[in-house]
Structures are given as C-alpha cells and as structure tokens.
Amino acid sequence: MKQPKPNFYNLAWRWHFYAGLFVAPFMVMLALTGLIYLFKPQLDPLMYGSLMNVPAGHHAVSADDLLKRVKQAYPQGQIKQYLPPINAERSAQFVVINAGQELNVFIDPYHGDILGEQDAKKNLQALARAIHGELMIGTVGDRLVELAAGWGVVLVVSGVFLWWPRGQFAGVLWPRLNSRGRVLWRDLHAVTGFWGAAFLLVMLLSGMTWTGFWGKQYAEVWNTFPAAMWDNVPKSDVEARSLNSATRQTVPWAMENTPMPMSGDHAEHMAHGTAPAGPAAPTISLQDVQNIAVQRKVEPGYSITLPTTATGVFTIAVFADDPRNDATLHVDQYTGDVLADVRFEQYGSVARATEIGVMLHEGKMFGAFNQIVVLLICLMILLSAVSGVVIWWKRRPDGKFGVPPLRHDLPKWKTGVAIMLALAVIFPLVGASLIVVWGLDRLMLSRQVTRNASA
Structure with a gap:
C-alpha cells in the first residue's frame, strides 16, 4: 500500500519534537542561570555585604x-x-590581575582600607x-547556546502552529484542570507555550x-555609527568588544564593534606610523579621569578601564539599567x-x-516590575520544558526513543513552510542543522516505509 506523503503538520510535529529534545536541557540551564x-x-549585597557595604x-x-x-x-x-x-554606602572596587588570577578587590572609599577580595570569575554571579x-x-x-536559542525560535513557531486553536479552545487557551495524567501535562505545555510565545521570542532574540x-553578524549589519564620528580620532585595530568577557560586561552592546581610539602625539606619531611601543605610562591621574x-x-x-599599552586609552563606560543613560568615553592617557x-x-x-x-531581558529596565515579569517567564520556560519531556515520555512509541504518533491530518501549510525556511536563512546555524535534521528525518521515514511494506 502506498504511504501518504507527510504534510507540513506532520513535519512541524517532528521538528517540534527534535527541537524540544535538543533545546529542553539548554532552556532549563538558561532559565536557572538567568x-x-x-x-x-539583591543577592550581591546579601552575599558579599562585608565587601560591598560601608558606613557613609x-x-x-x-x-x-x-590606587596606591x-x-x-x-x-x-x-x-x-x-x-x-x-553611592555613599558602597565600597570602591578594583579589578586586579594577580598571579594569573582575576580578582575583584574591594576598598573603603573613606578610609582606604582594603575590605577583601573575590575571584572575579568564580563568584556566583560570574559563574551564572x-x-x-x-x-x-x-x-x-557559545555556538551551542546560540544553536539552542535558534532552535528555540523554531520550537516557538512550530508550537504555535501545532497548538493554534482550531475550534477547540480548552487545552490551548486554558488548561483542563479536571483532567489527569498525560492530558493535564499536555494542557500545561500547550497553554504555557501559547500564552508565553511572544515573551519567549523576545527573550530568545534579545539574548x-x-x-x-x-x-556579531547582526551587529555588523545594524549597529553602525556615522564614519565622521571617528574621522579626527586615531583608531586602532582593536574593537571595544575586547573590553567585554563572558563574566564581565564593560561597554554596551551598541559599542562592541566600534574601534578603540589611540593615545599619543597625534601629529607626529600617529600620522607617520611611529606610535610608541611598550606598556602604558599615563601622565593624567585616575582621579582626573573620574573627574571627567x-x-x-x-x-x-x-x-574606568585603564590603558595597558603606550597607545591605549582610559575607557569610562556604563552599561546602564536604563539604556538612555548608556555612556562610553575614551580618554587620551597623556593629555x-x-x-x-x-x-x-x-x-x-x-x-x-x-x-x-x-x-x-536582564530584568533591569523597570526595576522590580521587570524582574517579576522575567521571573514569570523563566518559570514558564521551566514548566514548558519539563511538561514537554513528560508528555513525550508518556507518548513515546512502544517505550522506544522516537517521535510520538500524530492524531492530526491537516493540509500542507504553505505559509508555515515559508516561515521555517525564512528562519533557516535568518539563523545560519539553525539552517545548517535543519538540513542535517531533514536528511536524518527522511532517512528514518524511508526505513519506516520499507519496514511497513515488508510487513
């Protein structure tokens, strides 16, 4: 008997399963660390109060x-x-590279007493x-997280298509709380995903x-400044992104792909390519920079990031909770x-x-209200990931590892296909993995058809 060709609903179902299987552990990790x-x-002053808090x-x-x-x-x-x-009740802080270890050193700004240190890369927040x-x-x-986030977008899009109300609203718009077992888990998964889709997309895309x-590609396309802003400034080959790391945020995202200026005698050294080499030797003081x-x-x-070379600059930067207060200043270390x-x-x-x-995304824009919203989104992600795994476990075919059987038979959804192809183009890592998944999917389907025919 000839097997019917799978329509897009079938394809979306399987891809939703593949994406969920891969993404679920990452989503749990991202939600918990987030x-x-x-x-x-709130946590830092509680955990490190002896280092951070001082009497005014x-x-x-x-x-x-x-500094001395x-x-x-x-x-x-x-x-x-x-x-x-x-503020008046907080300590000052220096970041010190000592014996190959990066330390946060806290100091009383009123008495100059060193209050203590912490490993800059192994404290709770830095690890998270x-x-x-x-x-x-x-x-x-980084690539694995990016791939998981991209597939998370596929998960949201395919999930909305799969669970879109088609005449039956219970179990999609609200859970059937009188149900038990798999049906209840299925409702929790569908309802959470349906109402949280837009919030989850914002979190995934902003992240x-x-x-x-x-x-990086997104920044190079969309994050540009007028070239004239840097016309009269000697520029290095180093970008401001070099000031950021996995554990520490210094400059705002918008500044990451901008060139770092250079300090020195602009007329003589920079114009003739004879900029002095060697370590930094600033002639202005740290207090001068703070005054600026x-x-x-x-x-x-x-x-305030200190220069490390003779042509380096002091960089004053604030990655503000309200982006309208963002600021990045580069200061010549000599003049x-x-x-x-x-x-x-x-x-x-x-x-x-x-x-x-x-x-x-970081819950900083509107204070406590923003934190509560992101908290709810994280809890929603956890519930969606756990419920998704549970309903798969309860419906896996014959106790094996595989895609649960479908109960639907809907016509091919051309718009859905177009959206999935667009996502594959927008997110290249997803597109490449999608080709691999599609090939494996076709291979497994062909084997299944062969087994059915031989049976």
Whole structure:
C-alpha cells in the first residue's frame, strides 16, 4: 500500500519534537542561570555585604590614593579596572590581575582600607553569567547556546502552529484542570507555550544579539555609527568588544564593534606610523579621569578601564539599567582629551531597540516590575520544558526513543513552510542543522516505509 506523503503538520510535529529534545536541557540551564543573574542587585549585597557595604563618610579618599593602596597590597598585580562607589554606602572596587588570577578587590572609599577580595570569575554571579553565555567552554559553548536559542525560535513557531486553536479552545487557551495524567501535562505545555510565545521570542532574540556568530553578524549589519564620528580620532585595530568577557560586561552592546581610539602625539606619531611601543605610562591621574566622568554627568555605576599599552586609552563606560543613560568615553592617557563620547542619542534606531531589549531581558529596565515579569517567564520556560519531556515520555512509541504518533491530518501549510525556511536563512546555524535534521528525518521515514511494506 502506498504511504501518504507527510504534510507540513506532520513535519512541524517532528521538528517540534527534535527541537524540544535538543533545546529542553539548554532552556532549563538558561532559565536557572538567568534567575540567578536576574536577582544580582539583591543577592550581591546579601552575599558579599562585608565587601560591598560601608558606613557613609564625610570625606572620600581620592582615586589615586586608593590606587596606591591597592598597588601596595598587590605589588606584582596589574590594575585592570576601577569602579567608583555607586553611592555613599558602597565600597570602591578594583579589578586586579594577580598571579594569573582575576580578582575583584574591594576598598573603603573613606578610609582606604582594603575590605577583601573575590575571584572575579568564580563568584556566583560570574559563574551564572559564564554558564548562561558559553557554558564555561568558550567558543564551542557559545555556538551551542546560540544553536539552542535558534532552535528555540523554531520550537516557538512550530508550537504555535501545532497548538493554534482550531475550534477547540480548552487545552490551548486554558488548561483542563479536571483532567489527569498525560492530558493535564499536555494542557500545561500547550497553554504555557501559547500564552508565553511572544515573551519567549523576545527573550530568545534579545539574548542572541550577544552570541559570537549570529550576534556579531547582526551587529555588523545594524549597529553602525556615522564614519565622521571617528574621522579626527586615531583608531586602532582593536574593537571595544575586547573590553567585554563572558563574566564581565564593560561597554554596551551598541559599542562592541566600534574601534578603540589611540593615545599619543597625534601629529607626529600617529600620522607617520611611529606610535610608541611598550606598556602604558599615563601622565593624567585616575582621579582626573573620574573627574571627567563626573563633569560629563556619566551615571554612577560606571567603570574606568585603564590603558595597558603606550597607545591605549582610559575607557569610562556604563552599561546602564536604563539604556538612555548608556555612556562610553575614551580618554587620551597623556593629555586627558576625550577622544570619543558616545551616548544613547548617537545609537541607530535598531541599536536603541536592541539595547532596550537586552535590558528587558536582564530584568533591569523597570526595576522590580521587570524582574517579576522575567521571573514569570523563566518559570514558564521551566514548566514548558519539563511538561514537554513528560508528555513525550508518556507518548513515546512502544517505550522506544522516537517521535510520538500524530492524531492530526491537516493540509500542507504553505505559509508555515515559508516561515521555517525564512528562519533557516535568518539563523545560519539553525539552517545548517535543519538540513542535517531533514536528511536524518527522511532517512528514518524511508526505513519506516520499507519496514511497513515488508510487513
């Protein structure tokens, strides 16, 4: 007997299963680590109160004196960054590379006493951020997270198509709570996914802007500044993204692909390609740079990254909870000239929307309300992932590993096919893996048809 060709509904069902099987562990991981990072503003003062909290004083020690105290405590260390107190009751912080280890060193801004240190890469928040972004395995982890997020988009789109109400609203718009077993789990999965689809898409897409492959391409296409902004500034080959890492955010996303300016005698050294080599030797003080930040009304919470080479710059940057307060300033280490001062107003429209999306993603845009919304989304993700695995387990064919049988037989959905192909083009890693999945799917189907025919 001739087997009917699978329609798009069948295809969407199988792809939804494949995507769910791959994505579920990642979604659980992203939701749990996201929850930890979401409540960083509340957790940090509780966990590290002895390091972060100080009694408000009347006279603050200068940044240069604080720097001297830290250098005395870590004579072999390299001072990488300075974070002035965010308010009158918080300590100042230095990031120090000491014996190959990156340390957060906390210091009392009123007395100059060093309060203690923490491993910058192994504290709870840094670990959560590193796992969330790249599974703590670098580029490979970044690509896996990106692939999972891309397939998460496929999961949402195919899920909405599969569960779209077709005359029956119970079990899709609301769960049938009087049901038990598989039906109840199925309803929880469908209802959660149906109402949460838009929120999940926002979370996935805003998160993908930070990924190393798709995010970098996205930034190069959409995140541009007028070339004239850098015309009179000596530029290096280093991009501002070099200041960011898996565990530490320094410059805003919108600034990542901008060139780092260079310090020095612009007329003689830069024009003739004879820029001085060697380590940084700034002639302006750290307090001078902090004064520039204050004079230019940079929002508290900013960091000052110190130059590491003779042509490097001081970078004042704040990745603000409200993106409208973002600021990135590059300061010549010899003259104190501000070589670049980029604010939210200079971002392009897509960059502005992306920065707002990132802050919504991190739960920072509207304070506690935003945190509660993201908390609910994370819980929704956990429920959707767990319920999806449960209903598969309860319906897996003959107790084997495979796709549960379909009960539907609907005509091919051409619009759905077009959307899936568009997703494959928009997200290249998803497109490449989709081809692999499609090939394996065809192979398994052909084997199944052969077995049925021989039977």
